[in-house]
Amino acid sequence: MTFEERLDAMELEIRKPIFRKNRGRANEVNYWVFDYPPEKELEVRARIERMQQKNATGNDDFKLVVFDLYDYIIDTLEKEGFLDQCYRFEDRRGIDRIVKAVGNLLCVNDDDSLIVRHIEENTPENAIVFLIGIGKCYPLLRSHKVLNNLSQSFGRVPVVLFFPGTYDEQSLILFDELKDDNYYRAFRLVKP
Incomplete structure (x- = not known):
């Protein structure tokens, strides 16, 4: 499958009504990872845009909500006067x-993570959440921390993490060497 075909398959998958039923394969919280080669970052960004x-035209029966985690971190640091x-x-x-x-400021390791709270407060019902900017965040924020914190309290809509690396459903591998093996849920x- 070409990369363009993977992007097409991802878009088709999230448009299926069953995808938005908010249940994963084993009736778990509906969390997904779309992994891709880091050099395809600009193509991924263009597709998401x-x-x-398309979603903004109102023809879909769901709201696509995109959170750029890097932008959120920078905005928070600027707002707090810490940048x-x-x-x-x-x-x-x-x-x-x-x-x-930065982890302490964002309460990344706490049950009351600012990132999770921001996502919860800004996600309407009947939505699909896209989390982007993971590669730009490294090393300030690790993807497994975001997913772990979200899965503890946020399960009402499907979440798709766009990960510039490899995900084998056991570990997240960034830059072919940095392994985030703390998340497996x-x-x-879409498999390559």
């Missing part, structure tokens, strides 16, 4: 310390 434009401080802090303390500080949306 076209899907949003410039992060640059200076990284120079003095290194990226690992920034990752910890999502299903692969």
Whole structure:
């Protein structure tokens, strides 16, 4: 299957009424991963943008809601007045310390994660959620943390994580080497 055919199959799959019944394969929460080669990022973004434009015409019986997690992190840091401080802090303390500080600000490891709260508050009923920007977030935010936090409290609509790497339904592999093997409750949306 070509990459364009995979994108077509993904779009067809989410349009099926059964997809929006909010049950995964084993009657689990409806979480999906669309994995793709990182070099196809621009094609994925363009397809999602076209899907949003089509959905905005109101012809679908669902609302497509797209959350760019990177944009959310940057907006939050700017709103809190921490973005410039992060640059200076990284120079003095290194990226690992920034990752910890941003994680603490966003409550990434807590039950009351700001990202999860933002998604919950901005997702209408009868929607499909797309999570994008995972590659841009690395290492500030790990995809398995988002999915784990969401699956604890948010299960009313299907969620699709667009992952620039490989997902084998046991681990998420970013850049062919960085393995996020802490998440296994999502299903692969379209196999290559």
